[in-house]
Amino acid sequence: MPELHIVVCVKVVPKPEEIRVDPRTRQLDRLNVRHEINPPDMNALEVALGLKDRFGGSVSILSMGPPFFEPYLRACLAMGADHIYLLSDPAFGGADTLATTYTLAQGVRKIGRVDVVFCGEESSDGATGQVPPGLAEWLDFAQLTLISKIDLDLPGRLARGRRLIIGGYEYLETPLPCVVSIKSGCNEPRFMDYRIKLWAFSDGRITIWDASALDADPDAIGLPGSPTIVTELAAAPSKERKRILLEGSPQEIAQQLTGLFKEILR
Amino acid sequence: MVSSLYGVDQEQKEIWVFLEQEKGNLESVSLELLTKGREMADQIGWGLSGFILGEDLESLAHQAFNYGADQIYLASHPLLNTFTIETYSHVVFEAVMEARPSVFLYGATPNGRDLAARLAVRFRTGLNADCTDLRLDTQGDLLVSEVSGFGGGVLALIEMRHHRPQMATVRPGVFSSSPTTPRKKTEIITIPVSLTEDMIQTRILERVVGEVVDLSSAPVLIAGGRGSDNAFQMLQELADLMEGEVGGTRPLVDEGYIPRERQIGQTGVVCSPKLSLCCGISGAFHFIVGIDKANTVISINSDPDAPIFEFSDYCVVADVHQVLPALIKVLRSMQEVSNA
Numbered sequence: 001m002p003e004l005h006i007v008v009c010v011k012v013v014p015k016p017e018e019i020r021v022d023p024r025t026r027q028l029d030r031l032n033v034r035h036e037i038n039p040p041d042m043n044a045l046e047v048a049l050g051l052k053d054r055f056g057g058s059v060s061i062l063s064m065g066p067p068f069f070e071p072y073l074r075a076c077l078a079m080g081a082d083h084i085y086l087l088s089d090p091a092f093g094g095a096d097t098l099a100t101t102y103t104l105a106q107g108v109r110k111i112g113r114v115d116v117v118f119c120g121e122e123s124s125d126g127a128t129g130q131v132p133p134g135l136a137e138w139l140d141f142a143q144l145t146l147i148s149k150i151d152l153d154l155p156g157r158l159a160r161g162r163r164l165i166i167g168g169y170e171y172l173e174t175p176l177p178c179v180v181s182i183k184s185g186c187n188e189p190r191f192m193d194y195r196i197k198l199w200a201f202s203d204g205r206i207t208i209w210d211a212s213a214l215d216a217d218p219d220a221i222g223l224p225g226s227p228t229i230v231t232e233l234a235a236a237p238s239k240e241r242k243r244i245l246l247e248g249s250p251q252e253i254a255q256q257l258t259g260l261f262k263e264i265l266r
Numbered sequence: 267m268v269s270s271l272y273g274v275d276q277e278q279k280e281i282w283v284f285l286e287q288e289k290g291n292l293e294s295v296s297l298e299l300l301t302k303g304r305e306m307a308d309q310i311g312w313g314l315s316g317f318i319l320g321e322d323l324e325s326l327a328h329q330a331f332n333y334g335a336d337q338i339y340l341a342s343h344p345l346l347n348t349f350t351i352e353t354y355s356h357v358v359f360e361a362v363m364e365a366r367p368s369v370f371l372y373g374a375t376p377n378g379r380d381l382a383a384r385l386a387v388r389f390r391t392g393l394n395a396d397c398t399d400l401r402l403d404t405q406g407d408l409l410v411s412e413v414s415g416f417g418g419g420v421l422a423l424i425e426m427r428h429h430r431p432q433m434a435t436v437r438p439g440v441f442s443s444s445p446t447t448p449r450k451k452t453e454i455i456t457i458p459v460s461l462t463e464d465m466i467q468t469r470i471l472e473r474v475v476g477e478v479v480d481l482s483s484a485p486v487l488i489a490g491g492r493g494s495d496n497a498f499q500m501l502q503e504l505a506d507l508m509e510g511e512v513g514g515t516r517p518l519v520d521e522g523y524i525p526r527e528r529q530i531g532q533t534g535v536v537c538s539p540k541l542s543l544c545c546g547i548s549g550a551f552h553f554i555v556g557i558d559k560a561n562t563v564i565s566i567n568s569d570p571d572a573p574i575f576e577f578s579d580y581c582v583v584a585d586v587h588q589v590l591p592a593l594i595k596v597l598r599s600m601q602e603v604s605n606a
Contacts, residue, residue, distance in 0.1 A: 016551055016552070098392060130379070133380045143380070145379075163376070165376050167475045170473040172469065172471065174467050174468050217268070227428065228392035228426045229425060230423065241563060244579065245583070250592040251592050251596075257564065257580075257589075260562075265486065
């Protein structure tokens, strides 16, 4: 039986609380913003590393983005991943989900034999949750989404997971290979292992592939491969609130609040 | 550019809505999309169709007519009784390729999102996820989707000029639903379904659906955050007294204090209550999105600098554990008086 091979898709995102829209250019001000690994992707990585602890095999990190992603991705090596594949080419820029999932699928194909592709539930910047099923469609893989628990049956070539549905959950079973999106917050990602940190940030293997290395259709990547266009970008107007301060003892405040409730719920 | 399987010149000027059902009832978000779809269709003179999959669905079709649908497509088959991505995507794909609607809307539910995302790639089209508003541009017959990113801090308008269908998902509670007089002419179209077991890769081993809480339309929301982590009993009591529902921030859900379906905010539910009472919530972007539509927001937090106060109509700088007992006491005594 060949070794278990897991790919984890990881995105580096700006910290949401630091992002601003430049009111003049209407572009996102990406300078002076700190970045982080998309927090839900850390939950996915933790699940993958847990499976590697149990079954052995290897974990590859797959990411699409500019070269500055590299140090962030190396942190995944320091947590226990084995290899990083960064898909990086100016031609990938401006991709919407269709182009992004296509490019990632080309990356998975190029990596070669894979049993499970893990993704976080969604990204904190775009928050669309479309990438995992879209990727599964390009690869013609089965899918398990919004998974909070997973188990593998390697001899039977099966994955079983607990999926969130409206008002409850279901346990699903699919054949391998499959794409699995992991429910954010379902585990506590491990810390970096300081014994391998030095290796991760110096000799740790990182492979960078551009569009031609991926043999990508130039019409399907980046801006040309993206059917949707953003016509306007603005800072979200938040509702003007009254911000009236209520003061007094807890009892006095309780009286004021019940008075307000009556008015509001009339 | 890669073309979609059908283009603008082949589209039917129609809006389709994916209607999701559980135990013989349409999901609230499906009704909300029908109401919104009717409004857009009327502005531009298009038809509105709903698409239902399952078994024995006639009564659901009539529910949908009460929310403005002109036509209901029914796909009835034992293998469609519960959602699997293979069966649902197969049947919807075939029907869409036959009818070629211009617009196709889905609820941003676990199943709606999965289906839309998978189909978008199959059609080679775009998909705008978690839209906060939709409109039809009457000039170019274009769907204009408003989406928010970065935890709600940024809004973008997105359109798609050449690819069809124009697809979008919308979360429950973003639009409101209202029943309407059925159209003069309504029609049920039964579509042929050819499915076999061997097309299904996903096996459902177990499925548990409890009581579905509908936070999105509750008139009163009692929301808890880190500052109220030991006060869940009090939040629940308050909710009972005020005929409201309890919700919470993501950390509270992650730590197991509040069930997942009661999570408020970007990855949870968007609420539009008359009153939202926020107890011990600091006010992260991700959370604020979920209460931004409340008529009135009242917040209690012991930290005077908590960002939540920026988004509140009434601000109480105090410890939740002191204010809530006093509040419950007053409400209880008022209830006793009115009962007497």
